[in-house]
Amino acid sequence: MIMKKILGYLILPLVLLFSQGALAQDDDDDFLLDDEEIVEPKPVYTSEIEIGFGWQSQDSFKFGEFSGLTDRGAFIIGNLRISRRDAWDSGGAKYWTLTGTNLGLDSRFLGFEYGKQGKYKIFVSYDQTPKNLWEDAMTPFILQNSGTSLVLPAGWVPSDREVSQLTQLNSSLQPIQIAHERQKFSGGFAWNIDKQWTFTSEFTRETKQGNRTIAAIFGSSGGNFAGMVVPEPVDYETDNWNISLQYTGKKAQFALDYNLSNFRNNKPTLMFQNPFDASSYDADARFPDSFGLMATAPDNKASRVTFSGGYTFDNKTRGTINIVYNHSTQNDLFLPYTVNPNLVVTIPLPRSSLMGEINTFMANIGFRSRVGKRLTLGFDFRHENRDNETPIDVFIRVPNDSFDQGTLDSSQARLNIPYDRKQNKFKFDIGYKFSSDVKLAVAYIFEQLERTYSEVAKTKEHRVDAKLRFTPTTKTFGWFGIGFADRNGSGYEHNALFLLGHTPEFIEEEGEEFENHPLVRKFFIADRERFTLNGAFNWLPNDQVVVGLYGHYTKDDYNETFLGLLENKTASGTFDIAYTPNDVIGYYAYVTFESLEYDQASYSYRPGNPLDDFAARLWTANTHDKVTTFGVGFDWQAIKDKLKINADFTYSNADTEFFFTGGTSVSFLQIPDLNSKLIAIEVKFDYQYSNNLWIRGRYWFQDLNLTDWALDGVDPDTMRRIIGLGNQSPRYSVHIIGISTIYRF
Amino acid sequence: MKTKTQLASALVFLFGLLMAFTWSDGVLAEEGDEAYAKGGAQDCMECHDTQPTTLVLHTPHAMAGDARTPFASQECESCHGPSSDHMRKVPGELIPPPPKVVFGQNSITPIEDQNEVCMSCHEGGLRINWTGSEHHSGDVACATCHTVHALKDPVLVKQSQDEVCYACHVEQKAQSFRRSRHPIKEGKVTCSDCHNPHGSFGPTLLKYSNVNETCYSCHTEKRGPFLWEHAPVRDDCTNCHTPHGSSQPRLLKIRTPYLCQQCHIEAFHPSTLYSGDDILPFGAGERILAKGCLNCHPKVHGSNHPGGVRLTR
Incomplete structure (x- = not known):
């Protein structure tokens, strides 16, 4: 009975909507009012409840990646916003708000806030966000202990590292969905101590549960590996507590914050059975008794104290300061070198846990002053010291639970490297107003980065940016910017990390001097020249049309790099137009072109002389993303104050092109493009059925077509040494319709 | 021990700064004695009696019981400035002169003057570093992004914030249609989860001090x-x-x-x-x-x- 009433409530207005055309037309005549006629003000509804249902035409994990709209069939539409506050002139200041969105979906949010404005407020909320990864994955493993232990089915027949010879693989495959979900509970309060002082405290607990994919391998090197991609359980919890004291005065303002973040992983290991019987591995590291054990994300904590302040000396000069101290720790117990009890481990762990600690201190100071009516001067200084105090020790590896432990003079003996970083940055900027229509801003920035454990101990970058803003006519305005930056290092010690990460015994024994090729220059520390151009131009030919043009171009030239990333260019251009002929309808359209291009060089080599047969073994790769996005839409008040319709159409096409060159000793074939094409249509109407009852209809169409050679046709047994999950490129063509009623009050 | 000493030193230093800031703060500026409408908001609503103008009465700005708000003092004119001239008919003119402050990106009131009105109350908190920030130096008016005369300012609503930002940042809008993205369209991640558009101490208007700290705020498992x-x-x-x-x-x-x-x-x-x-x-x-x-x-x-x-x- 109740259900019938609800359905009646939902459907009746829909039927009436289409029978109301004439009435609506009549209503239109009411707008031809005499100027002197008194119009009753429209009531203000501050609250609304929306309820309805929708229908989805097709299952699609990817379409519902974050929304939860994954399954074909019906779903509930539920949104609400209930708000009450004391009348503005009542002298009271109490209010409360209850907000809910997507209540019928896995992406729901519910929040409540109550307070007396200017005195206090309390708030709580719940937020849920799915993350769908793969709906079509398959694995031969049986998940035990809540997915932390992966074992093979009875009757499994191993192979000697050849996936194609795993005779039971295909018959053992079980479907598994790869997805996880975040749930966030928040609560807190704010207390306005007086007009200037506010104290706030907020606590959040976020859980992330489900699974993701991870590789699990055996073997000791790229020459003898074998493994599989498997589901990794995700069971994370993060507590976040923030307290803040704020002062807001006319001249001075500051905020003192303390934040504590505590991350816990409830499933800190993943154990997996070895599906192979590799003759090259230790005899005790083969199917069926051999397992591998992986450390998943370790628990960690971070506490941060932040002080930010600003002071206006007079109306022309202002100074700001920001100081941050961040203390991050991680001290999870180490797993044993191996879970395989039959492998020989002679040298124990140097310590039982990481005792990891990173202390970051940062200070920013800024001054800005207006000198006269035309000139503005600014200065900023930034210092950041990321000090990684994690102890350094020698760890002698048991290679992937497959061989006995190495020795102190082997490549398996390695020292951990706690990377540090220190940054000092100065910025001077000058702004000059030539007239009210033309302004020029020029900035000089100097940045110095020091890294304790790095191929480059110190980099210095000088950068100059200029930006011209102009308003040539009352109908046009825009800006144009240009920048140049030059980064140079103190010298590239190509084997610095190799020497730091290996034991002196190994280096002496083997006489090796490097791992990475001596001519490589890692792009994030390499010498670089950067050139940027950007600009925007807006034109308002009349009161109804706005035209915009935007563009940017950046070129990074790693001018001292011979092997590695040589050049990176990004460019984009956008044209958009909005046309609003009257207050009833407005149209918009935009088109964006983007280009991202990377040029890199490498040298295919074997140990020995790193310059042997160089020209013949040299190869280059050019990767080029070209993306076009086009959108058009309108917002139409079809019947004044009664019926509003809006529609959006979006088309996005992204191609990734590759182009390789290689010397005579490099074997290669050009590779097909990758493509991703999305078409989206969204149409929505809102119809006012009665004073406080609206009907909302929605049609949504999305079509995604991906072509990706890394996934398409790649079955679990396709790769030679790795058992895959068989997940394919997502493709879908989903229609959604929704109808709901909105009650406003 | 070293960490504790560092932490204690930092706290003492910050406390000192806090005291210095509070002590040095000047006396609140007094409003000049300019001509305000005698009837306050009621006078304004003699003409401005339709939505969305009147919606402001249902927002936090209009709460006379909260001494900090515009409606606790000069009501509409707290923000729009003393505008009694605006209420007088000018002989020979069809429309009266505009109020002292008119908000909007293309308004007749200089953007600097508009923003000064907003910042006279809102310069604290996230807006401490507004002066000299990208949007400030780019002459962006507060009212370009914020809608005060709305029940809920769209830029403060998770589901609609992206469209406000995309109005200028069209390139980022186009990128939101890529195969790999953050859940911005779904309103689960907002631009302001990572960025502070009012000026930040980090790079590219990031909310936190650097890129990694910003990413770790959600991806805590990667913090190490x-x-x-x-x-x-x-x-x-x-x-x-x-x-x-x-x-x-x-x-x-x-x-x-x-x-x-x-x-x-x-x-x-x-x-x-x-x-x-x-x-x-x-x-x-x-x-x-x-x-x-x-x-x-x-x-x-x-x-x-x-x-x-x-x-x-």
Whole structure:
């Protein structure tokens, strides 16, 4: 009975909507009012409840990646916003708000806030966000202990590292969905101590549960590996507590914050059975008794104290300061070198846990002053010291639970490297107003980065940016910017990390001097020249049309790099137009072109002389993303104050092109493009059925077509040494319709 | 011990700063004695009696019981300035002169004057570093992004904030349609979760002090520290990732193996060119298909296994 009433409530207005055309037309005549006629003000509804249902035409994990709209069939539409506050002139200041969105979906949010404005407020909320990864994955493993232990089915027949010879693989495959979900509970309060002082405290607990994919391998090197991609359980919890004291005065303002973040992983290991019987591995590291054990994300904590302040000396000069101290720790117990009890481990762990600690201190100071009516001067200084105090020790590896432990003079003996970083940055900027229509801003920035454990101990970058803003006519305005930056290092010690990460015994024994090729220059520390151009131009030919043009171009030239990333260019251009002929309808359209291009060089080599047969073994790769996005839409008040319709159409096409060159000793074939094409249509109407009852209809169409050679046709047994999950490129063509009623009050 | 000393020193220093700031704050500026409407908001609503203008009465700005709000003093004119002239009919003119302050990007009131009105109350908190910030120096009016005469300012609503930002940042809008993205369209991640549009102390208007701290605010599992760290990861997440949307999986700038091979050119497989003969139908290379390099080296963000130096465990 109740259900019938609800359905009646939902459907009746829909039927009436289409029978109301004439009435609506009549209503239109009411707008031809005499100027002197008194119009009753429209009531203000501050609250609304929306309820309805929708229908989805097709299952699609990817379409519902974050929304939860994954399954074909019906779903509930539920949104609400209930708000009450004391009348503005009542002298009271109490209010409360209850907000809910997507209540019928896995992406729901519910929040409540109550307070007396200017005195206090309390708030709580719940937020849920799915993350769908793969709906079509398959694995031969049986998940035990809540997915932390992966074992093979009875009757499994191993192979000697050849996936194609795993005779039971295909018959053992079980479907598994790869997805996880975040749930966030928040609560807190704010207390306005007086007009200037506010104290706030907020606590959040976020859980992330489900699974993701991870590789699990055996073997000791790229020459003898074998493994599989498997589901990794995700069971994370993060507590976040923030307290803040704020002062807001006319001249001075500051905020003192303390934040504590505590991350816990409830499933800190993943154990997996070895599906192979590799003759090259230790005899005790083969199917069926051999397992591998992986450390998943370790628990960690971070506490941060932040002080930010600003002071206006007079109306022309202002100074700001920001100081941050961040203390991050991680001290999870180490797993044993191996879970395989039959492998020989002679040298124990140097310590039982990481005792990891990173202390970051940062200070920013800024001054800005207006000198006269035309000139503005600014200065900023930034210092950041990321000090990684994690102890350094020698760890002698048991290679992937497959061989006995190495020795102190082997490549398996390695020292951990706690990377540090220190940054000092100065910025001077000058702004000059030539007239009210033309302004020029020029900035000089100097940045110095020091890294304790790095191929480059110190980099210095000088950068100059200029930006011209102009308003040539009352109908046009825009800006144009240009920048140049030059980064140079103190010298590239190509084997610095190799020497730091290996034991002196190994280096002496083997006489090796490097791992990475001596001519490589890692792009994030390499010498670089950067050139940027950007600009925007807006034109308002009349009161109804706005035209915009935007563009940017950046070129990074790693001018001292011979092997590695040589050049990176990004460019984009956008044209958009909005046309609003009257207050009833407005149209918009935009088109964006983007280009991202990377040029890199490498040298295919074997140990020995790193310059042997160089020209013949040299190869280059050019990767080029070209993306076009086009959108058009309108917002139409079809019947004044009664019926509003809006529609959006979006088309996005992204191609990734590759182009390789290689010397005579490099074997290669050009590779097909990758493509991703999305078409989206969204149409929505809102119809006012009665004073406080609206009907909302929605049609949504999305079509995604991906072509990706890394996934398409790649079955679990396709790769030679790795058992895959068989997940394919997502493709879908989903229609959604929704109808709901909105009650406003 | 060293950490405790550092922490204690930092707290003492911050306390000193706090006291200095509070002590040095000037007396609140007094409003000049200009001509305000005698009837306050009621006078304004003699004419401005329709929505959305009147919606302001249902917002936090209009709460006479809260001494901080505009409606606790001069009501509409607290923001629009003393505008009694605006209420007088001017002989020979069809429309009266405008109020002292009119808000909007293309308003007759200079943007600097408009923003000064807003900042006279809102310069604290997230807006401490507004002066000299990108949007300030770019002459963006507060009213370009904020709608005060609305029941709920769209830029403060998670589901609608992106459209406000995309009105200017169209490139980022286009990137939001890529195969790999953050849940911005769904209102689960907002632009302001990462950025502080009012001026920040971090790069690119980031809310936190640097790129990594910003990413760790959601991706806490990647914070570490780890036993085996990956230098570019600890350095800056954007060495490999692009946050607004990517045509490659996992928000990568370019896909593996080519991304990894921009730094790793070691003997054997790291320096080998993986190309068309490694994909179907010509080949089935495990270093280019599926997860590429991550088919064997999954712990690219750091490993805490004592044998994880090669980021495999």
